[in-house]
Amino acid sequence: MDSKKTVLVSGGAGYIGTHTTVALIEAGYDVVVIDNFSNSEASALDGVEKIVGRKVVFGEIDTCDIKALRGVFERHAFDTVIHFAAYKAVGESMDEPLKYYQNNLVSYMNVLEMMKEFKRPNVLFSSSATVYGNAEELPVTEESPRQPATSPYGNTKQIAEDILRDCCAAYEGFRGIALRYFNPIGAHPSALIGELPSGVPNNLVPFITQTAAGIRQSLSIFGNDYNTPDGTCLRDYIDINDLARAHVAAVDRMTDGRMQTRYEIFNVGTGRPVSVLELVTRFEKANGLKLPYRFAERRSGDVPAVWADTARANKELGWKAERDLDDTLRSAWEWEKHIRHIQ
Ligand code: UD1
Numbered sequence: 001m002d003s004k005k006t007v008l009v010s011g012g013a014g015y016i017g018t019h020t021t022v023a024l025i026e027a028g029y030d031v032v033v034i035d036n037f038s039n040s041e042a043s044a045l046d047g048v049e050k051i052v053g054r055k056v057v058f059g060e061i062d063t064c065d066i067k068a069l070r071g072v073f074e075r076h077a078f079d080t081v082i083h084f085a086a087y088k089a090v091g092e093s094m095d096e097p098l099k100y101y102q103n104n105l106v107s108y109m110n111v112l113e114m115m116k117e118f119k120r121p122n123v124l125f126s127s128s129a130t131v132y133g134n135a136e137e138l139p140v141t142e143e144s145p146r147q148p149a150t151s152p153y154g155n156t157k158q159i160a161e162d163i164l165r166d167c168c169a170a171y172e173g174f175r176g177i178a179l180r181y182f183n184p185i186g187a188h189p190s191a192l193i194g195e196l197p198s199g200v201p202n203n204l205v206p207f208i209t210q211t212a213a214g215i216r217q218s219l220s221i222f223g224n225d226y227n228t229p230d231g232t233c234l235r236d237y238i239d240i241n242d243l244a245r246a247h248v249a250a251v252d253r254m255t256d257g258r259m260q261t262r263y264e265i266f267n268v269g270t271g272r273p274v275s276v277l278e279l280v281t282r283f284e285k286a287n288g289l290k291l292p293y294r295f296a297e298r299r300s301g302d303v304p305a306v307w308a309d310t311a312r313a314n315k316e317l318g319w320k321a322e323r324d325l326d327d328t329l330r331s332a333w334e335w336e337k338h339i340r341h342i343q
Contacts, residue, residue, distance in 0.1 A: 003077035004255050006030040010063050010111060011084030012056075013040035015195040016126065016181075016243065018048050019188060020082060023244035025052045029251065032076045034069075035085065036062040039198060047192035063107035066114070073118045080122040080251050083111050086156070089202055090130075090301065093153035104156040105163075112167055119173065122254040124247060125164050127178040129236070129269070129306055130154040138273075139236075139309040142180070142265045150301050161265070168263035175262050177250045182236035182269030182308050184243045186328035187335035194335030195240075204276065205237075205329075208283055209336035211291055219291055221276050223298035228305055232276035236269035236307035239323035239331075243268055249319040260316075269308025270321040279329075286326040287333045 007024055011017045012033030017040075021031050033045065033056055049056055057076075061068045063085045086104040087093065093100040108125075115123060131154065132140045133147025149155035164176040185205040187194030200216075201207045211219045224231040246268045253259060274282075284291055314320050337343070 001030045003079050006078035008032045008078045008081045010034050013044045017084045018044050018193040019240045019244035020247045021048050022051050023248050027248045033058045034061040050192050066110045069110050073114045082124040084126050090151045090153045093151050097152040100152045108160050121173050123176045124250050125178045127161055127180045128157045129180050129182045131158050134303040139307045141309040165263045175254050178265045179268045182238050184240045185237045186239045186331045191334040191338040205332050209332050213336050213340050219293040220296035224295040226304040230275050230277050234273040234275050234305035238269050239328040242321040242323050246319050249317040266313040267308040271308055271310040273307040283329045286329045
């Protein structure tokens with residue numbers, strides 16, 4: 001394997017990890033996936049293998065276990081790591097902050113430590129639009145100020161960005177890119193991979209598809225009295241396959257020597273705000289069904305509106321969100337039907 005064309009993907013069995021693994025392999029990269037299945041299933045990798053038509057190199061590894069992680073670095077030559085492995089439930093992070101700080105930061109620092117020790121230069125970190133908090137100006141650019149995090153989960157994203165910035169400044173040969181994801185939704189067009197939330201989904205689209213499948217009685221739309229056109233929150237929903245391609249563009253940029261500074265940040269969104277109500281209506285129309293929903297109290301911690309200025313990603317990464325929202329919403333429903341065995 002050519003180390004320049006090989007990528008270690010931690011958390012590669014998860015929602016973003018599986019789609020990114022497919023996109024990397026389709027772009028000609030070799031991928032080494034590690035995951036501890038703490039919030040994913042081995043079957044997700046079967047889906048990846050079916051799509052790409054070959055075996056994926058995989059190790060069941062907890063990135064918090066530095067000895068196990070060192071073994072991965074010893075066995076495989078790769079220049080680039082994409083670090084997805086992390087917990088991601090905002091509410092749970094409020095109840096169990098130490099679980100989040102421990103897992104999300106220790107695993108991340110282990111990865112960076114190994115990269116330093118083994119002189120592996122490139123790291124791509126999964127950050128989130130959550131770092132912008134309740135932004136004063138919209139859309140947000142990468143220069144928009146970060147707001148103090150309102151959850152331990154959000155705080156781990158901010159801290160991890162800062163750790164990466166500091167490592168890139170201090171360690172010769174280190175290069176880092178932080179991708180700030182907006183709201184990833186949808187599934188692969190094959191319906192062989194998608195999001196697999198455990199328990200009651202926190203995020204909007206999995207709740208919608210589970211309601212459509214009859215698993216949830218009714219969708220609650222959190223707040224219809226925001227200062228937005230229809231009173232519901234505005235978000236930037238980005239197709240998961242487009243998001244996956246942004247990782248390939250970022251890896252290309254790191255390995256081609258096109259980075260202008262050693263640490264870069266990119267917004268990964270569509271640049272288009274969509275309200276919760278609009279998303280629900282579009283889902284209904286795109287899939288020809290009706291969703292039971294009601295308006296409920298605002299959810300604490302939600303910001304009224306956030307969407308991306310994507311100019312930097314469009315220009316520097318040469319990447320743009322392309323997939324049509326209706327197709328994305330159809331893919332979300334196809335995936336839900338696939339996992340629930342609904343015709
Ligand atoms: C959430 C997290 C964010 C994280 C992201 C990961 C919060 C406050 N933010 O973003 O930190 O990076 O997930 O995917 O949790 N909604 C409903 N009914 C529902 C679920 C959601 O009306 O049952 C609304 C929400 O109020 C929000 C929109 O749908 O306006 C999107 O919600 P969600 O999918 O949870 O994403 P974010 O809150 O934007």
